[in-house]
Amino acid sequence: xxxxVSASKGxxxxxxxxxAFCIGFGGYFLFDGLYTYPRQLARGDLYRRLLDDGRLExxxxxxDAAGLGVEPADETDRKRTPWDIQFQLIIAAALAxxxxxxxxxxxxYLRRWVKLTDTGLATSGxxxxxYGDIERIxxxxxxxxxxxxxxxxxxxxxxxxxxxxxxxxxEPMRQLMKELEAAVGTGKIVGGPSEVEIEARKKAQAEADPxxxxx
Numbered sequence: 001x002x003x004x005v006s007a008s009k010g011x012x013x014x015x016x017x018x019x020a021f022c023i024g025f026g027g028y029f030l031f032d033g034l035y036t037y038p039r040q041l042a043r044g045d046l047y048r049r050l051l052d053d054g055r056l057e058x059x060x061x062x063x064d065a066a067g068l069g070v071e072p073a074d075e076t077d078r079k080r081t082p083w084d085i086q087f088q089l090i091i092a093a094a095l096a097x098x099x100x101x102x103x104x105x106x107x108x109y110l111r112r113w114v115k116l117t118d119t120g121l122a123t124s125g126x127x128x129x130x131y132g133d134i135e136r137i138x139x140x141x142x143x144x145x146x147x148x149x150x151x152x153x154x155x156x157x158x159x160x161x162x163x164x165x166x167x168x169x170x171e172p173m174r175q176l177m178k179e180l181e182a183a184v185g186t187g188k189i190v191g192g193p194s195e196v197e198i199e200a201r202k203k204a205q206a207e208a209d210p211x212x213x214x215x
Contacts, residue, residue: 003116003179005172007109015109019102026095033088039068040080047073114161114168116179121150123161131183137163139192146170148177148192 046063050056060070115122120130129152138160141147146165151158163180165173178195186194193201 002118003172003176004113005115005168005176006113007167008169011167012106012109015102015106019099019106022095022099022102026092026099029088029095030092033085033092037080037085037088040077041082041085042066043068043073043077044080047078109167114163114173114176116176116183121161121180127161129161134180134184134188136188136190137177137181137184138190140190142177142192143198146173150180 043063046066046068047056047059050059050062055062059072063073064070111124113124117128120128121134122128129150133152134150135153135158136151138149138151148163149160150163151160153159163173163177165177174195181189181194181196186196
């Protein structure tokens, strides 16, 4: 039976939050580096020049003419340095890479899916692997982390299709795994038990240790 599994809502929300955090703070530092801090530096420079010339009483006139506002220069204006501006721009640039990475990942996973068809395993990336061409299902991290790979050959190269029950919808992914194992045969499973064995073990444990009943 065909099964299509899309990215999980929890994973998409996590990517969106991280991307928003990086973009938000990156924009904050960029705004300070391009506008707020240069304006404060200019106000501080004007204040010092007028102070040296003994013309502080002309502050409102000179500041207004320079487009720096007429409010008196405060301690922040007077202490602002060119390095402060450079630092803000460095932080903004540093946040640009993770912003682009997580935003790109979010866009990718919004459209990403894995699907069982009548003949094989397909992905949103255009890959379709017939069941007979799947060499093994690696489940080394499946029980603890929900991560597995379907391994196949592309010419001389070995390639893997990610089967992840956190990045993708949990229950549909586990159902896909069960159906995939049935289609390729349990002899191709390495690194862990089959889904049928996992379900049987859980059932036996539940029967051996039943929940307390109300008296």
